Amino acid sequence: xxxxxxxxxxxxxxxxxELLLGALAEYDAVSRAExxxxxxxxxxxxxxxxxxxxxxxxxxxxxxPPAAAGRGRRAGLVSLRPATGVVVGIDFGHTHITAAVAxxxxxxxxxxxxxxxxxxxxxxxxxxxxxxxxxxxxxxxQQLDRVxxxxxxxxxxxxxxxxxxxxxxxxxxxxxxDPADELGRRLGLAVTVGNDADMGARGERAFGAGRGxxxxxxxxxxHGIGAGIVLAGRTYRxxxxxxxxxxxxxxxxxxxxCRCGSRGCLETVVxxxxxxxxxxxxxxxxxxxxxxxxxxxxxxxxxPAAARVVTDAGRTIGRVLADLxxxxxxxxxxxxxxxxxxxxxxxxxxxxxIDRYAQxxxxxxxxxxxxxxxxxxxxxxxxxxxxxxxxxxxR
Ligand SMILES: [Zn+2]
Numbered sequence: 046x047x048x049x050x051x052x053x054x055x056x057x058x059x060x061x062x063e064l065l066l067g068a069l070a071e072y073d074a075v076s077r078a079e080x081x082x083x084x085x086x087x088x089x090x091x092x093x094x095x096x097x098x099x100x101x102x103x104x105x106x107x108x109x110p111p112a113a114a115g116r117g118r119r120a121g122l123v124s125l126r127p128a129t130g131v132v133v134g135i136d137f138g139h140t141h142i143t144a145a146v147a148x149x150x151x152x153x154x155x156x157x158x159x160x161x162x163x164x165x166x167x168x169x170x171x172x173x174x175x176x177x178x179x180x181x182x183x184x185x186x187q188q189l190d191r192v193x194x195x196x197x198x199x200x201x202x203x204x205x206x207x208x209x210x211x212x213x214x215x216x217x218x219x220x221x222x223d224p225a226d227e228l229g230r231r232l233g234l235a236v237t238v239g240n241d242a243d244m245g246a247r248g249e250r251a252f253g254a255g256r257g258x259x260x261x262x263x264x265x266x267x268h269g270i271g272a273g274i275v276l277a278g279r280t281y282r283x284x285x286x287x288x289x290x291x292x293x294x295x296x297x298x299x300x301x302x303c304r305c306g307s308r309g310c311l312e313t314v315v316x317x318x319x320x321x322x323x324x325x326x327x328x329x330x331x332x333x334x335x336x337x338x339x340x341x342x343x344x345x346x347x348x349p350a351a352a353r354v355v356t357d358a359g360r361t362i363g364r365v366l367a368d369l370x371x372x373x374x375x376x377x378x379x380x381x382x383x384x385x386x387x388x389x390x391x392x393x394x395x396x397x398x399i400d401r402y403a404q405x406x407x408x409x410x411x412x413x414x415x416x417x418x419x420x421x422x423x424x425x426x427x428x429x430x431x432x433x434x435x436x437x438x439x440r
Pocket of ligand 1: 293294307
């Protein structure tokens, strides 16, 4: 692998570069000391890494505001330079991969999708993702050397200290893999990787229903259920990166085995697979004349019985979210993922449980809303990350 000047890039330098670009993509202008804290890199590694980014023209550093009288100037703040090429976003679901090429402000130029058992076949998934990126670049009439950044979301937690998939019960076939390194080697460029719900939160915050929000929960409700937690303007991942795995909250009375090895997890009751099974049952029964084609979830309000199924799923999710509302006092909950596309019936169920189970002051403070980006929130979050877009930037 080589840098833009044709020099070989060592694995350590590439990792430093990737960590710095990731931190700069997420946070507003930050000092070198903050970069060291955010990335866990030493001050000297940050210094060398920032110098390389400045030399490549990817970052800028201002002189910093004047400090108190007699103390000189404060340390300079490092920012990503506004980009002029294209960016690439990759969304790994549990059963699909989508890669998109976009302009630096997030407008999609080309998009490719493949259906695949992502959970069970990590190497095939990584190979397929690299192929999709090449195909999307070709569709967009772009070369790899025009790519300013690549980011990907994966449907499981990454250890924030090592970027390796560690949780042995969630995405278990990926354990021990470093997806950023794997994708970076396949594509020949540094790749930033994050949890899919965090990417969804970032997508809705940059382009959709999370604009202007600094304290909110993004819920990705699809085959699994995860939360992207944004607190005080920053993504919160916990000490090791597992924060937000709300799909594995135990529900009283639920007994089905979960893929994590526990029984009665939230996602055994309200995964999109389970909700679709319930919907097809209700619609068949309701029509009285055999199998009915399952409508798109967005059309459910016109099917009263089906809307009730989704509202009930919303109540179940809302019961778990009510505890989070008490703990974190968010200003909004943005419902995303495939189930989130059901819109009003789902919002109504979540709202009902929060009003019933959260403390009134916290419940009144939180707005419950559907995501605006639908199933593309994670992809847009990856594109925003790759572009280093600030929250609230326009599309
Ligand atoms: Zn579970």
